[in-house]
Amino acid sequence: MSAATWLVLGASSSIARAFALEAAGEGANVLLAGRDRDDLDRSAADIGIRHNVAVRVVDFDAEAVDSHDAFVTHCAGLAAEFGGGPLNVFLAFGLMPDQATIDRDPDQAQRTIQATYAGAVSVLHRLAPRMEAQGKGHVVVLGSVAGDRGRIKNYVYGSAKAGLHAYLQGLRARLFRAGVTVTTVKPGFIDTTMTWGMPGLFLVASPRDCARACLRYAAKGAEVRYFPAFWWIIMTIIRNIPEPIFKRLSI
Template identity: 85%
Template structure:
């Protein structure tokens, strides 16, 4: 199941999973777009693909969504339910500073919505006693930076939540992988100044699938971001607050 399936990384992930023979459940708001993507996957890889409506920001709809997932999953037989969560919202920090309501929406779409749906899916995963959960975090969550600290705080909260969820689901044989990408060539990053070493969505999707198969816990993508963020995290606060990064 791909949550936020219209994003470029999610599309690539769905295609890569299908190429390995996995059936796919695409979840997102733009179901017309997802139906087109589903048709493409079926033609390319001859696997079962379903589309289901999902909105991370409308948490009141998540109970009904999980009920629908349970019904749809029954049609896939006894196969493990693997979850890839790829949604988030990153307004420009200056726009958030001008309109604080955008901060609430970024937190809802990036953190609260993810917690809401994952916590409802957890009992299903526990009952099946198998499967993988892979969630796109971000290097932005490793330290609050002046350029995107609201989005970064949402990702930081998500990272902490996933640590606890990992401990919980481990007892049922389910792995939880947090992937922290650096700059990826997506609509979210398009036009942002100062980007460097930008990776492709397809390479990120392939890495996420590989991490899931290995049951990895926390991974940076590309891997050199671990070095970059280790340096950034260890800059003393009196120095860091004077930097424009």
């Protein structure tokens, strides 16, 4: 049986880089997709040295939706060249400007939504028919605890992730009928460039631990998971704070 191929979207992020290494360590072939070609080339070389799997770098821009048809066709072709095993998808991109920056420059709100939500929907909706046709496989998408409630500190980014969560619910129902699993992972604070220097961080998890958890969730066909798991408790409390009280909180 041919090895699976993981298409890693946003592969220059810390979690995605760790995920690609872990997936390759389990024998999967890897397609590294993103904008930072130099970084992706280094990751591909690292994977090639550590693991005896096929690995390729593919240019991808979440905001350049006009290029997504050709991108998906190209990735499907590469996966076929690898031996025709199932194509899996790990999506880890997003844009999270500081909320104060967005408030000063409303154009940043549009960019946040385009990169975090609209770009993800664009590429996933083009991948969906290919996933259905193969009749198996996994889609794992990094959402965020920020999408569980609109907080004053990051409500634009949170709204983009909330939209993504809702989209994935529908995609999960669609692909379930074809034998494909869709897993939404909602990380809390992870030690990445996106969170570096942010005030008020606590119980920060490592990208490698998150990547390993994502692979476990995919293997189990999980639907929605918080990482670390205790964030389910935290967000359950936050979601249930009455609005008259919540709007007075600076969180």
